[in-house]
Amino acid sequence: MANPNLTQADRQKLPRTQMPEQDPKERVQNFTEVPFGYDAELAMAEAERCLLCKKPKCVAGCPVGIDIPAFIKAIREERMNDAALILRATNSLPAVCGRVCPQGDQCEALCIEGNKHDPVAIGNLERFVADWEVRNNAITIPDLPPPTGYKVAIVGSGPAGLTAAGDLAKMGHDVTVFEALHRPSGVLAYGIPEFRLPRIVVNSEIEYIKKLGVKFIYDVVVGITVTVDELFEQGFHSIFIGTGAGLPRMMGVPGENLVGVYSANEFLTRVNLLGASKFPDYDTPIRKARHTVVVGGGNTAMDSARVSLRVTGNHVTLAYRRSMDEIPARKEEIHHAIEEGVDFQLLTAPVEVVGDDKGQCIGLKCIRMELGEPDASGRRSPVPVEGSEFVFDCDTVIVAIGNSPNPIIPRSTQGIEVTKRGTIKIEDATGATTRPGVYAGGDIVSGAATVILAMGAGKTAAKYMDEYMRGLPKP
Amino acid sequence: MHIIHSTRVLAEKIHEYWVEAPLIARKYRAGQFVIIRTHDQGERVPLTVVETKPEEGLIRLIVQEAGKTTTEMAAFKAGDGILDVVGPLGKATHLENWGNLMIIGGGVGAAPVLPIAIAARKLGNTVYSIIGARTKDLLILEDEFRAACHETRVSTDDGSYAVKGFVTDALKAWVGEGLKVDQAIIAGPIPMMGATAKVSKELGIPTMASLNPIMVDGTGMCGACRVTVHGKVFFACVDGPEFDAHGVDFRELNLRNQAYRTQEAEAMRRMEDHKCKIGLTNVAREGVVQHG
Numbered sequence: 001m002a003n004p005n006l007t008q009a010d011r012q013k014l015p016r017t018q019m020p021e022q023d024p025k026e027r028v029q030n031f032t033e034v035p036f037g038y039d040a041e042l043a044m045a046e047a048e049r050c051l052l053c054k055k056p057k058c059v060a061g062c063p064v065g066i067d068i069p070a071f072i073k074a075i076r077e078e079r080m081n082d083a084a085l086i087l088r089a090t091n092s093l094p095a096v097c098g099r100v101c102p103q104g105d106q107c108e109a110l111c112i113e114g115n116k117h118d119p120v121a122i123g124n125l126e127r128f129v130a131d132w133e134v135r136n137n138a139i140t141i142p143d144l145p146p147p148t149g150y151k152v153a154i155v156g157s158g159p160a161g162l163t164a165a166g167d168l169a170k171m172g173h174d175v176t177v178f179e180a181l182h183r184p185s186g187v188l189a190y191g192i193p194e195f196r197l198p199r200i201v202v203n204s205e206i207e208y209i210k211k212l213g214v215k216f217i218y219d220v221v222v223g224i225t226v227t228v229d230e231l232f233e234q235g236f237h238s239i240f241i242g243t244g245a246g247l248p249r250m251m252g253v254p255g256e257n258l259v260g261v262y263s264a265n266e267f268l269t270r271v272n273l274l275g276a277s278k279f280p281d282y283d284t285p286i287r288k289a290r291h292t293v294v295v296g297g298g299n300t301a302m303d304s305a306r307v308s309l310r311v312t313g314n315h316v317t318l319a320y321r322r323s324m325d326e327i328p329a330r331k332e333e334i335h336h337a338i339e340e341g342v343d344f345q346l347l348t349a350p351v352e353v354v355g356d357d358k359g360q361c362i363g364l365k366c367i368r369m370e371l372g373e374p375d376a377s378g379r380r381s382p383v384p385v386e387g388s389e390f391v392f393d394c395d396t397v398i399v400a401i402g403n404s405p406n407p408i409i410p411r412s413t414q415g416i417e418v419t420k421r422g423t424i425k426i427e428d429a430t431g432a433t434t435r436p437g438v439y440a441g442g443d444i445v446s447g448a449a450t451v452i453l454a455m456g457a458g459k460t461a462a463k464y465m466d467e468y469m470r471g472l473p474k475p
Numbered sequence: 476m477h478i479i480h481s482t483r484v485l486a487e488k489i490h491e492y493w494v495e496a497p498l499i500a501r502k503y504r505a506g507q508f509v510i511i512r513t514h515d516q517g518e519r520v521p522l523t524v525v526e527t528k529p530e531e532g533l534i535r536l537i538v539q540e541a542g543k544t545t546t547e548m549a550a551f552k553a554g555d556g557i558l559d560v561v562g563p564l565g566k567a568t569h570l571e572n573w574g575n576l577m578i579i580g581g582g583v584g585a586a587p588v589l590p591i592a593i594a595a596r597k598l599g600n601t602v603y604s605i606i607g608a609r610t611k612d613l614l615i616l617e618d619e620f621r622a623a624c625h626e627t628r629v630s631t632d633d634g635s636y637a638v639k640g641f642v643t644d645a646l647k648a649w650v651g652e653g654l655k656v657d658q659a660i661i662a663g664p665i666p667m668m669g670a671t672a673k674v675s676k677e678l679g680i681p682t683m684a685s686l687n688p689i690m691v692d693g694t695g696m697c698g699a700c701r702v703t704v705h706g707k708v709f710f711a712c713v714d715g716p717e718f719d720a721h722g723v724d725f726r727e728l729n730l731r732n733q734a735y736r737t738q739e740a741e742a743m744r745r746m747e748d749h750k751c752k753i754g755l756t757n758v759a760r761e762g763v764v765q766h767g
C-alpha cells in the first residue's frame with residue numbers, strides 16, 4: 001500500500017524496481033516475451049519512487065503528453081482502473097508503447113529522479129497498467145456519439161493508421177482501414193518480434209479498435225488495387241495515409257545480392273508474419289545460418305540479431321559503424337541482445353559481401369572505423385581506418401540500415417507533393433497533405449521513426465480530418 | 476476468401492484456375508501478377524495473371540506444380556477458396572507499336588506472355604510467337620497463341636511434337652528466313668530466358684524479359700525480389716517484373732531462386748509422407764474404382 005510517510009529524500013533512495021525476465025540461456029530458445037512484467041506489488045513499489053513533481057519534466061518528454069505523475073499516483077494508491085483511464089485518455093495503444101517506446105530517450109530521460117539516481121521506470125509502469133487492464137477485462141468501449149455520416153478511409157494499419165482510425169471512430173465517423181498485407185498492424189506485426197511484443201497484445205488492441213466499429217479490409221494495395229481518386233469516388237470524405245517506411249535501404253556494396261543476404265524486412269517478415277521459424281509446419285522457409293552478421297545499430301538490427309539467434313541457434317554478430325554512444329536502438333534491447341550473446345562489433349562497416357563460385361555468401365568484408373568530427377546529425381561521424389579491412393567468415397548477412405518511404409501512393413496519386421527524400425509533405429500542425437481532404441502521418445511523413453511518433457501523427461490528423469469533414473456539406 | 480470457379484489440367488502438372496477477385500479483374504493490365512496465400516500457415520506465392528473477365532470479377536491463373544503450395548493447389552476444385560489474393564502487382568508491360576513483335580514463352584512461361592501478345596496486337600503490332608516446352612506433354616496454350624498471333628511456331632526440346640529444338644533455335648531459324656524482329660518479349664525458366672537473351676542480343680533484337688524472382692510482399696517492402704540489371708539493383712515487384720533482357724544477371728537470379736531448394740524438397744517430402752499415411756486407404760479405393 002502507498003506509504004504517505006516517505007519523504008522525497010526517502011523516495012530518491014529507493015532502488016529502481018527490476019522487471020523479472022526470462023533467463024537469457026532459456027529465452028534464446030523460444031519466442032516468448034522476455035520480461036515478465038511487474039505484478040501489482042512490484043508496480044506499486046516502483047510507483048513509490050515517483051516524486052509526483054509539481055512541474056513534471058517527464059510529461060514534456062512524452063510525445064503524446066501522458067499525465068505521467070497522475071497515472072503513477074493512481075498505481076501507488078492501487079487505483080489501477082483510474083491509472084488505465086488516465087493512460088487511455090492520451091494513448092490508445094498503451095500495452096504496445098509500454099513495451100516498445102524508447103522511454104530511455106523520452107520521458108525517462110527527463111525524469112527528475114534520474115538526475116542523481118535511476119529514473120522512474122515509467123515504461124514498465126505503463127506496461128503494467130495496460131496488461132492489468134487486459135487481464136481484468138477492464139477495457140471499456142466508450143459510448144460512441146451518433147454516426148456523423150462521414151466516411152473515412154485509412155490507408156495502412158500501422159500505429160499511425162490504427163490511432164487515426166480509433167480516434168475518428170470515437171468521433172462518430174464511419175471508418176474503413178485498407179491494408180496491403182493479410183494482417184493488420186504494420187511493423188508491429190511483421191517487424192517487431194513476438195518476444196518483444198506478443199501478438200496477443202497487438203491483437204487485443206486491434207479488437208478494441210474493431211469494437212469501435214472500424215472495418216478492416218486486407219490484401220488491398222491502395223494506389224494499385226484501388227486508387228485514392230477511386231476512394232473519393234466511392235464516397236469517402238477524407239483519407240489518411242499511414243503507409244510507413246517499408247522500402248529497405250541496401251548497402252550498395254559489391255555482392256549484396258548473393259544468396260544469403262537478406263534485408264531486415266525480408267528476414268523479419270518471413271519469421272514474424274509468415275512463421276518461418278516453424279518451417280516446415282509453416283510453409284515459408286528461412287536460412288539456417290551457421291554465422292549471421294547483422295549490419296546496423298537500430299531496433300531493426302537488434303530485432304534481426306535476436307531473431308536470428310532464436311531461428312538458428314548459432315553465432316550472431318552485429319556490425320555497427322559508430323560506437324556504443326551513438327547506437328540508436330532502445331537501451332533495453334541492446335542490453336538484452338548482449339545478454340543473449342550477440343557479438344557486438346562496433347566501429348565496423350561493411351565494404352563487400354564475399355561469395356563462392358556458387359553465388360553463396362561466404363563472408364562479409366568490413367573495415368574498422370574511428371570517430372571524426374560531428375556530422376549534420378550532431379553525432380561524430382565514422383571515418384574508415386585505412387588498411388584495417390578484414391573478413392567475417394559468415395554465411396548470412398542481414399542488412400538493417402534503414403528504410404525509405406513507401407512510394408506507391410505518391411506515385412499513383414495526383415496532387416500529393418513529396419519532399420526530396422520521398423516523404424509526403426504535410427502541414428505540420430494538421431497533417432494535411434497538399435491535396436484537400438487527404439492527410440498523412442507516421443513513417444511515410446517522418447521517415448523511419450517510432451511507434452509513438454506515428455501514433456501522435458495519427459492523432460493530430462484525426463482531429464483535423466474531423467474538422468475538415470464537418471466543414472463539408474452534410475452527407 | 477477467393478472462390479475458385481473452375482479448374483482444368485492444361486498439361487502434366489500444369490493447372491488452370493478461374494478465381495473470383497473482382498477488384499483485381501477490373502484493374503489488371505497485361506504483365507501484372509498477384510500474390511496468393513492458400514491457408515493460414517501458407518507462404519506468399521507470386522502468380523501471373525493470364526486473363527480476366529472484369530464483368531464477372533474473375534481472373535485466370537496458370538500454375539505449375541513446383542513447390543509445396545502449388546502442389547497442394549493441384550487438388551483444388553471448383554468451389555474451393557484461396558485465402559488471400561493481392562494485386563494486380565508490378566508494372567503493366569510497356570507496350571507500343573514496334574512493328575514486328577516476337578513473343579517467346581518457354582514451358583509455363585507461355586502463360587505470362589499470352590496476354591501481352593493479345594494487348595500488343597490491339598496496338599497494331601504484327602505479333603509472331605514461339606512457344607516451346609521440354610516435351611509434348613508440357614506444352615500449353617498452343618491454340619490460344621495461334622488465335623492471338625499472326626503466326627506461331629512451336630518447338631519441343633525432345634522433338635516429341637512440332638519442331639525439335641529450343642526456342643532459341645526456332646528464333647534463329649525464323650530470323651534466318653528473313654523475318655525482321657523489332658522487339659521481343661520473353662518469359663520462361665531462367666536458363667531459357669538467359670539463353671534467349673544471348674541469342675536475341677547477337678541478332679540485335681531489343682528484348683524484354685518477364686522475371687520470376689522469389690517474392691514475399693510484392694509491394695517493395697522486403698527486397699526479396701532484388702535483381703541486377705545493367706549492374707544496378709531493382710526490386711522486380713515494383714520496378715518490374717519486366718526488364719531489358721540484355722542487362723539481366725540471369726546467373727544471379729537463378730542462384731537466388733534456388734536459395735531454398737533443400738528446404739522445399741524437405742517440405743515436399745513431408746507432404747508426400749503425410750499424404751500416404753492419411754490417404755492410404757482412400758488412394759487404394761479410388762484406384763480400384765477408376766480402373767475397375
Ligand SMILES: Cc1cc2nc3c(=O)[nH]c(=O)nc-3n(C[C@H](O)[C@H](O)[C@H](O)COP(=O)(O)OP(=O)(O)OC[C@H]3O[C@@H](n4cnc5c(N)ncnc54)[C@H](O)[C@@H]3O)c2cc1C
Nearest residue numbers: 156158159160180186187222244299442443449450451454
Ligand atoms: C524491426 C523494427 C523494429 C522497430 N522497433 C521499434 C521500437 O522498439 N520502438 C519504436 O518506437 N519504434 C520501432 N520501430 C519503428 C516503428 O515500428 C515505426 O516507426 C512505426 O511502425 C511507423 O508506423 P506507421 O504507422 O507509420 O507505419 P507502419 O508500421 O510501417 O505501417 C504501415 C502499414 O501500411 C501498409 N501499407 C503500405 N503501403 C500500403 C498501401 N499502398 N496500401 C495499403 N496499405 C499499405 C503496410 O503494409 C503496413 O501495414 C521499429 C521498426 C522496425 C522495422
Ligand code: SF4
Nearest residue numbers: 050051053058111112
Ligand atoms: S519527472 Fe520522474 S519523478 Fe517527476 S513526476 Fe515524472 S516520473 Fe515522477
Ligand code: FES
Nearest residue numbers: 693695697698712
Ligand atoms: S517482393 Fe518484397 S520487395 Fe519485392
